[in-house]
Amino acid sequence: MSTHQQNSQLAVDAQAVDAQVIIVGAGPTGLTLAGELRLAGTDVIVLERLAQPSGESRGIGLNIRTMEVLDQRGLLSRFGPITTSTQGHFGGIPLDLGVLQTAHGAAKTVPQSVTEAVLERWARELGADIRRGQELLSLTDHGDVVEARVRGGDASGRSEQVLRARYLVGCDGGRSTVRAQGEFDFPGTDATTELLLADLRGVEIEPRMTGELLANGMVMAAPLGDGVYRIIVGERDAPPGQRSGPPTFDEVADAWKRLTGTDVSTAEPVWVSAFTDATRQASEYRRGRVLLAGDSAHIHLPAGGQGMNTGIQDAVNLGWKLAAVLRGTAHEGLLDTYHTERHEVGRRMLANTRAQSLLILGGAEVAPVRDVLAELIARADVGRDLAARVNGLDIRYDVGSGHPLLGARVPHLELAGSGRHDRPTSVAELLRSGRGLLLDLEDNAVLRRRAVGWTDRVDVVTARPPGTPPAGPGAVPAGPLAGTAALLIRPDGHIAWLAPGSHHDLPTSLDRWFGPAR
Numbered sequence: 001m002s003t004h005q006q007n008s009q010l011a012v013d014a015q016a017v018d019a020q021v022i023i024v025g026a027g028p029t030g031l032t033l034a035g036e037l038r039l040a041g042t043d044v045i046v047l048e049r050l051a052q053p054s055g056e057s058r059g060i061g062l063n064i065r066t067m068e069v070l071d072q073r074g075l076l077s078r079f080g081p082i083t084t085s086t087q088g089h090f091g092g093i094p095l096d097l098g099v100l101q102t103a104h105g106a107a108k109t110v111p112q113s114v115t116e117a118v119l120e121r122w123a124r125e126l127g128a129d130i131r132r133g134q135e136l137l138s139l140t141d142h143g144d145v146v147e148a149r150v151r152g153g154d155a156s157g158r159s160e161q162v163l164r165a166r167y168l169v170g171c172d173g174g175r176s177t178v179r180a181q182g183e184f185d186f187p188g189t190d191a192t193t194e195l196l197l198a199d200l201r202g203v204e205i206e207p208r209m210t211g212e213l214l215a216n217g218m219v220m221a222a223p224l225g226d227g228v229y230r231i232i233v234g235e236r237d238a239p240p241g242q243r244s245g246p247p248t249f250d251e252v253a254d255a256w257k258r259l260t261g262t263d264v265s266t267a268e269p270v271w272v273s274a275f276t277d278a279t280r281q282a283s284e285y286r287r288g289r290v291l292l293a294g295d296s297a298h299i300h301l302p303a304g305g306q307g308m309n310t311g312i313q314d315a316v317n318l319g320w321k322l323a324a325v326l327r328g329t330a331h332e333g334l335l336d337t338y339h340t341e342r343h344e345v346g347r348r349m350l351a352n353t354r355a356q357s358l359l360i361l362g363g364a365e366v367a368p369v370r371d372v373l374a375e376l377i378a379r380a381d382v383g384r385d386l387a388a389r390v391n392g393l394d395i396r397y398d399v400g401s402g403h404p405l406l407g408a409r410v411p412h413l414e415l416a417g418s419g420r421h422d423r424p425t426s427v428a429e430l431l432r433s434g435r436g437l438l439l440d441l442e443d444n445a446v447l448r449r450r451a452v453g454w455t456d457r458v459d460v461v462t463a464r465p466p467g468t469p470p471a472g473p474g475a476v477p478a479g480p481l482a483g484t485a486a487l488l489i490r491p492d493g494h495i496a497w498l499a500p501g502s503h504h505d506l507p508t509s510l511d512r513w514f515g516p517a518r
Contacts, residue, residue: 016145016164017145017164017165017166018045018163018164018165019043019044019045019129019163019165020037020042020043020044020165020166020167020326021037021042021043021044021045021165021166021167021168021169021322021326022044022045022046022047022146022148022163022165022167022168022169023044023046023047023168023169023171024046024047024136024148024168024169024170024172024176024177024178025046025047025048025170025171025172025173025176025294025296026046026047026048026050026116026120026130026132026171027112027116027171027172027173027294027295027308027311028059028112028115028116028119028294028308028311028312029171029293029294029295029296029308029311029312029314030046030048030169030171030172030293030294030315031046031116031119031120031122031123031130032119032311032312032315032316032319033169033171033293033315033318033319034046034123034126034128034130035073035119035122035123035126035128035319036315036316036318036319036320036323036434037128037319037322037323038123038126038127038128039073039126039319039433039434040319040320040323040324040327040434041323041327042322042326042327043129044128044129045129045131045163045165046123046128046129046130046131047131047134047135047136047148047163048130048131048132048133048134049133049134049135049136049152049172050132050133051132051133052132053113053116053117053120054113055113055271056112056113056271056273057111057112057113057114057199057224057271058112058273058275058302058308059112059115059302059307059309060108060109060110060111060112060222060224060230060305061106061107061108061109061110061304061305061309062082062106062107062110062115062309063106063304063305063306063309063390063391063392064097064100064102064104064105064106064391064392064393065309065313065391065392065393065395065409066309066312066313066392067084067104067105067106067107068102068103068104068409068412068428068493069313069316069492069493071103071104071428072428072431072432072493073122073431073432073434074429075118075119075122078118078121078122079107079110079114079115079118082107082110083107083108083109084104084105084106084107084108085097085105085106085107085108085209086098086105087108087209087210088106088210088304088387088390088391089209089210089211089304090304090352090356090359090373090377090386090390091303091355091356091357091358091359091360091370091373092210092211092212092213092218092356092359092360092370093359093370093373093374093377094210094377095377095383095386095387095390096383096387097387097391099380099383099384099387100384100387100388100391100393102393102412103412103428106391108209108222109222109223109224109225111224111225112308115308133152134150134152135150135151135152135177136148136149136150136172136177136178136181137149137150137151137160137177138181139168139178139181139182139290141168141182141287141288141289141290143288143289144166144289145164145165145166145289146164146165146166146167146168146289146290147162147163147164148162148163148164148165148168149161149162150162150163166289166326167289167290167291167322167326168289168290168291169290169291169292169293169318169322170182170290170291170292170293170296170297171292171293171294171296171311171315172296173294173295173296174295174296174299176292176295176296178290178292178296179282179292179296179297182287182290182292183287184282184283184284184287184292185282185283185284186280186281186282186283187280187281187283188278188279188280188281188299188350189278189279189280189354190278191240191276191277191278192239192240192276192277193234193236193237193238193239193240193276193277193361194234194238194239194240194241194274194275194276195218195232195233195234195274195275195276195277195301196232196233196234196247196251196252196255196272196273196274197230197231197232197252197272197273197274197275198230198231198249198252198253198264198269198270198271198272198273199224199228199229199230199269199270199271199272200228200229200230200231200264200267200268200269200270201227201228201229201267201268201270202227202266202267202268203229203264203266203267204229205221205229205231205262205264206221207221207222207223208220208221208222209221209222211232211360213360213370214259214260216235216236216258216259217233217234217235217236217238217259217361218232218233218234218236218360218361219231219232219233219234219256219259219260220232228270231252231256231264233252233255233256233259234360234361235255235258235259236361236362236363237363240276240278241274243274246272246273246274247272247273247274248272249265249269249272250265252269252272253265253267275301275302276301277300277301277354277357277361278299278300279299279300279301279350279353279354280298280299280300281297281298281299281343281346281347281350282296282297282298284339284343285297285338285339285342285343286335286336286338291318291322291338293311293314293315293318293342294307294308294310294311294312294314294315295307295311297314297342297343297346298310298349298350300349300350300353300354301353301354301356301357301360302353303352303353303356303357303360303390304353304356304390306349306352306353306390306392309392310345310346310349310392313342313345313392313492314342314345314346316491316492316493317338317341317342317492318338318342319434319491320434320490320491320492321334321335321337321338322335322338324457324514324515329456329457329514329515330513330514330515331512331515334513334515337397340398341397341398345395348389352389352390359373393409395408395409395494396408397494399494399495399496399497399509399512399513400497400502400503400504400509401503402501402502402503403498403500403501403502405480405481405495405498405501406495406496406497406498406501406502407494407495407496408494408495409493409494409495410427410487410489410493410494410495411479411480411481412426412427412428413426413427413465413476413481414426414466415427415430415463415464415465415466416463416464416465416466416467416468425463427439427489428493430459430461430463431489431491431493433459434491435457435458435459435491436454436457436458436459436488436489436490436491436496436513436514437459437461437487437488437489438451438454438458438459438461438486438487438488438489438506439461439463439486439487439488439489440460440461440462440463440485440486441462441463441464441465441475441476441484441485441486441487442475442485442486443464444485444486447486447499447506448460448462450506450507451506451510452517453510453516453517453518454510454514454517454518456518457514457515458488458510458514465477481498483500484498484499484500484501485499485500486498486499486506487499488509488510490513496509496512496513497509
């Protein structure tokens with residue numbers, strides 16, 4: 001079938017569906033995915049069980065890679081002033097994030113509720129249909145369309161309807177209905193311990209940003225702004241409770257006093273919750289036309305807030321691929337790369353959170369391991385590796401062999417424009433369209449002609465770093481991109497091809513990631 005026929009068929013089929021994509025869950029992952037799909041022109045409905053945002057903030061930070069991703073979509077300014085930090089930890093052992101030398105630091109105290117509000121506003125502005133108070137009851141994948149049976153939407157909240165879409169994505173958290181209804185395997189380990197959390201107002205608490213190991217457990221405290229503090233307490237050898245709801249504030253305050261000797265019982269609890277070290281990952285992130293992202297695909301001890309950040313990055317990886325397949329411009333196999341790329345990222349994240357769990361919650365028998373690891377982290381190469389790992393900067397997808405940056409996220413690069421970009425800009429700014437980017441740093445007309453068949457999907461931009469000649473070899477004089485003449489960058493900010501250094505030629509890489517030339 002020709003591309004024109006495919007597009008015609010999609011236009012006909014679209015009449016039989018309510019949206020091209022249904023997303024279940026309006027947390028950070030689902031809202032990011034909705035924005036990414038709308039940026040690419042894909043119709044999307046987001047179903048959220050809660051009638052209003054809860055205001056709860058399970059995550060309270062944005063790691064460095066998420067800060068880069070948000071910058072690439074022009075969203076950072078919407079958060080207002082963000083305080084970043086070069087202080088991190090691995091299982092309570094301090095990490096210096098400054099050694100990464102990135103354009104952005106890690107934001108340690110951005111509440112998840114703020115992140116959700118920013119992402120929801122962005123997705124709605126782009127035209128996402130976000131329907132609150134609607135709960136997924138069941139789904140059926142018919143092979144060419146997915147049907148979702150949904151409850152809610154009227155005053156009683158009891159009405160039911162069936163919605164149809166080309167694809168359905170579960171972003172509905174650790175107890176995902178989509179994962180259960182889609183019969184995804186979810187292997188892993190059960191919880192062995194429980195940690196308690198409370199956001200408090202009306203009390204001042206000494207910050208313990210990286211956590212503090214005590215004789216009988218671990219405590220952590222962080223200011224969230226507006227006079228609110230978050231405390232987390234984990235008592236060693238405390239088995240997980242059989243809960244049907246959150247713990248009481250008295251439970252949290254009593255545990256905090258047992259470990260620290262400090263009484264916080266007079267504070268006003270804003271939010272109280274509990275979490276465990278249960279670790280599970282879906283065996284596959286895609287089954288036919290049903291996909292999983294975020295906590296629906298992986299659960300773990302939230303060490304360093306990696307879960308929310310990984311979920312946002314799952315969505316950025318998936319969005320442009322799903323949109324391209326629906327447009328008929330990309331190969332169907334492109335969607336399979338979502339699983340192969342992000343499942344490995346999730347596996348590595350679960351490994352490091354399990355390791356951190358042992359360091360944080362282990363007893364005296366783990367002390368020698370902590371001591372040895374602290375010595376190793378003091379070495380620049382080890383500290384840098386772990387800092388990159390917990391901030392999502394070590395990810396490298398399989399896009400081909402050659403240059404060490406192939407498949408990695410593009411480093412920050414300021415540009416002095418030329419041609420239509422005759423003002424200072426940056427790679428992050430050039431990615432804000434959500435399209436692919438071929439960046440020509442040598443003003444190479446031959447290179448640009450080879451990409452003509454893809455300009456409906458890929459922006460071709462000639463630019464140069466500040467202080468360099470307008471044209472010539474080795475356009476980038478220093479840094480990780482030194483000597484680079486051109487880069488092909490995917491919409492998610494990962495390098496798919498560069499010259500010199502890629503074993504594949506440019507048309508092969510364009511075809512692989514963006515489909516056949518027009």
